[in-house]
Amino acid sequence: MDINFQSKTPIVVLVSGRGSNLQALHRAAQNFSIVGIISDNQNAGGVNFAQENSIPVRVLPKVPPSQRGQYTEELIAAIQFFSPDWIALAGFMQIIRPAMIEKFKDQIINIHPALLPQYPGLDTHARALADNAKEHGCTVHLVDCGVDTGATIAQMALEVATGITAEELAHQVLALEHQLYAWVLNNLCQKNIVVKAGEIKYSAQSVSDAKSRGIRLPL
Numbered sequence: 001m002d003i004n005f006q007s008k009t010p011i012v013v014l015v016s017g018r019g020s021n022l023q024a025l026h027r028a029a030q031n032f033s034i035v036g037i038i039s040d041n042q043n044a045g046g047v048n049f050a051q052e053n054s055i056p057v058r059v060l061p062k063v064p065p066s067q068r069g070q071y072t073e074e075l076i077a078a079i080q081f082f083s084p085d086w087i088a089l090a091g092f093m094q095i096i097r098p099a100m101i102e103k104f105k106d107q108i109i110n111i112h113p114a115l116l117p118q119y120p121g122l123d124t125h126a127r128a129l130a131d132n133a134k135e136h137g138c139t140v141h142l143v144d145c146g147v148d149t150g151a152t153i154a155q156m157a158l159e160v161a162t163g164i165t166a167e168e169l170a171h172q173v174l175a176l177e178h179q180l181y182a183w184v185l186n187n188l189c190q191k192n193i194v195v196k197a198g199e200i201k202y203s204a205q206s207v208s209d210a211k212s213r214g215i216r217l218p219l
């Protein structure tokens with residue numbers, strides 16, 4: 001009997017919308033397994049994807065600001081249920097509260113469609129074009145209490161073509177996001193990248209692999 005005992009690192013993905021990064025992670029998962037998906041939007045494409053792929057999904061609909069304390073407790077409990085090593089935000093449109101950051105120290109990461117610290121927040125592509133930015137791209141970073149302010153783990157960049165629209169640019173950056181997020185998670189789960197007390201350490205192998213793929217590390 002051929003039984004594979006090799007276990008993959010469990011991760012949970014939080015989504016609010018379309019879920020293309022979630023799908024890219026699912027496709028490229030080598031060293032990890034998506035054991036649960038949590039969404040604040042029942043109609044999210046990511047919820048649909050979870051159901052179609054028999055991945056356990058939990059929906060916690062958004063609440064008004066006055067109930068966010070209780071909501072955060074429920075979110076924490078929903079995540080703990082899956083006992084993940086990593087919590088990947090993939091278009092989860094909420095600011096993560098300090099109680100959750102505290103609970104999952106060095107375990108929450110996010111993908112952002114800009115080369116942080118440039119363009120945190122929304123409408124990154126239009127803002128980059130309005131500034132005539134020469135390059136643009138995406139960042140995977142640790143999540144802290146600010147908006148897109150946590151330490152950068154890795155980035156991918158592209159040259160902004162003359163005359164490109166924000167929509168076209170978003171499309172190009174999204175293709176990089178899909179590569180970058182999977183690369184970071186596979187390396188984190190293989191311990192080629194290690195995060196401890198907010199500090200990120202890279203193995204020599206991850207550094208040379210990043211270089212060969214055009215992935216930038218903050219070294």
Ligand code: GRF
Binds near residue numbers: 019111112
């Ligand atoms: C991505 O651009 C991601 O960087 C940002 O939200 C978007 C989510 O897209 N945080 P999708 O739901 O993964 O398709």
